[in-house]
Amino acid sequence: MIHMGKFLEMLVRNARTLTWVMLALMAGLVIADVLIPTGYGRFPWDTIGGFGAFYGFVSCVLIIVVSKLLGYALLYRPEDYYDDALPRDESANEPGQTPEGRND
C-alpha cells in the first residue's frame, strides 16, 4: 500500500507529461473518428467525425455554467438553513460525537 502511495505521487509529479500524453491521445481519438466510419446512421450527427468530442466538451461546460447559475440565482442557501427545525438532542455534547456524527 505504501508502494501504491509512492506510485501515485510519482504520477502527480509528472502531471505535465501526463497532460501532454492525454492531449495527444484525445487528438488521436478525434482523428480516428474522422477517418473510421462508425457504421451508425440513425442520427444526423452519427456521421460527423469528432462530434462526440464536441458534444462532450459542450455538455461539460453547459452543465457547469447552467448549474452554478441556478445555484447562485435560486438554489443556494447557507448550510444552517434548515437547522432551526432540528430536534433538540441532549446527547449532542457527549464525548466521541464529531460534528459529522458517529462513524460506526
Place this chain on the structure above:
Amino acid sequence: MTEPGALVSGGWLHPSLLLILGALLIPLLRDRMQQGYRILLSLAFLWAVWQTVPGIHAAFGFLGLDLVPGRADKLSLVFAYVFALITVIGTIYSLHVKDNVQHVTAYIYAAAAVGVVFAGDLVTLYVFWELMMLASVWLIWRRRTPESYAAGFRYLLVHAVSGVLLLAGIVLYYTQTGSIAFNQMDITGPAFYLILVGFMINAAVPPLHAWLTDAYPEATITGAIFLSAFTTKTAVYVLLRGFPGTELLVWLGAIMALWGVVYAVLANDIRRLLAYHIISQVGYMVAGVGMGTAIALNGTASHAFTHILYKAVLFMGAGAVIHMTGKSKLTELGGIYRYMPMTFLLYMIGAFSISAFPLFSGFVSKTMVVEAAAVDYRAWIWLMLTMASAGTFLHTGLKLPYFTFMGKDSGLRPKEAPWNMLLAMGIAAFFCVFIGVYPNWLYNFLPSPVDYNAYTVGHVLWELQLLLFTGLGFFLLLKYVGGDAKISLDTDWIYRRALPRIVGWVRRVGGAAWTGVVRTLQRSLEGAVVTLMRHHGPQGILARTWPTGSMVLWVAVILAGSLLLYYL
C-alpha cells in the same frame, strides 16, 4: 394453489425467510462469533438465492386471496442475485461495526427487497414493500445525530405516502379485476396511476425524489451501502414488471438523469453528490422501462445490476473517507490520496464504471439503454441521456475524487481504511471490471436473449471522446467547479419550509380571524346585555316598581275615556 405454510416447498426455502430468521439470532452472539455468523448467514442467503430456479415455488390461499410469495423468473432472479451479492459485500464492509440494531435491520431490509422481487402478487409485494421502509429507516437513525433523526422521520413520512398510494391502488385494482396477481398492468384509470406513483416515489422520480438525497447522506457509513442498493432498485424492478412501455416514463427518466447531474454540481457533501447520481443513474433505468422494447428492458435490468455494484464501490469509498477523516465536505477534504491510496484506486474503478468507460461495467449496461433510444430514433432522449453521461463522469469521476483525494492539501493525515472495508470494495470493484471485460456473464441473466454488442468501434470511439473531452472541460473550468459551502434547495423545501410556513400562516391568520369573530360576537353580546340592562336592569324602565297610585290614575283615565266614548 392452497397449501398453507408453503414458504418451504419442494425443497425451496424462501431466501427472505432464511435471512430474517437468521438475523434475529445476531443479538445472541458476540464479537468474533457474531462476525463469523454474519458472514455465514449472508453467504447462506446468497446460496439460497442462487439455488432458486425459475418457477412458482410457494403459493397459498389466505382469506380468499391467492398469495404467491415465491414466483421466480429471469427478471426477478437477476435482481435477486445482485441483492444477495451486495448483502455479502455490505456485511464484509460493516464487519467492524458493533451495533446489533443495524445488523438486524440491514438483513431484514435485504430480505424484504428480495421478498419484493419474488412476490407474485400485489399483497405480498405490499407487505415486503412496507417492511423495507420500516427496516431501512433504522440505518439512518442509528447515525444518532439530530440531523439523522429528522431526516429519518422525513424518509418515513414520504415512504408512508408511497405505501398508502400503493395500497389504495391495489384495493382498486382488486375491485376492478378480481385478481391480485402482479404482472404487467392491464388496466387504466386511478388504480394504474396510484400504483405507478407509489412505485415512482421509491424510484425517486422527480419531483418525488428528494427523500433520497435528504436521507442517504445522513445514514450510517455502512447503512448507506444497503440503502443505495435496495429501495430504488426494487422500484425499478416493479416498474419493469408492471409498467413497461409507459411513454411518460421515458421523459421522466431523461429529466431525472439530468436533474441528478445539475444538483451534483451544487453538492458539497460527498455522499449527497453520490446520492444525486443515484437519481441520475436510475433515470436511465426509468427511461428504459418507458421505452419498453426488449433491448431497453434488458438494458434497464443490466444497468440496475451494474449500478448496484459500482454505486456500492463509490459509497464505500466515500464512507471510508468519512470514517477515517470525520469530514464529509469537499470544501474540507483534499490531498489525502497519499494516505488512502487503495481507497482512492478502488473508488476510481467505481467512478470509471459509473462513467461507462470501456472495459468497465457501466459501459456494457448504460450504452444498452442509450442504444435503445437510438434504435427508436428518439433524438432528444438520446441527447439528454448522453449529456447526463458526460455529467456523471464530470462529478463522480472528476470533481469528487479531485477535490477529495487530490487538489489542495487539507492538512488531513488519515490512515488507510481498515482491511474489511478495502476487501468489500475490492470484491465489488472486481465485479465492475469483470462485467466490463466479460459482459456475457451478465447478459446470460437478462430477461430476454441479448442481441447487443457494446464493443463496436462506433461506441468505443464515441464514448471515449465524450468522456475525455468532458475531462478537458473540467480542467479548463477547474477554478469554478469546486464545492461551495452551501446547501441547495430541492423539492423537499416544499415539506420542510413551504408547508410549515403555510401552516404557520394559516395558524396566524386563522387565529387572528377567529379572535376577530369572537370579539365581534362578544361586542354584540355586550351590546345586547347593555340593552337588556337598560330595560330590565335595576335602573331599567321595565324593572321599576310602579306605585299603586299610578295604577289608580290609569284606571281613572281609562274609565274617563270609555265614558267619553259612550257619550259620543
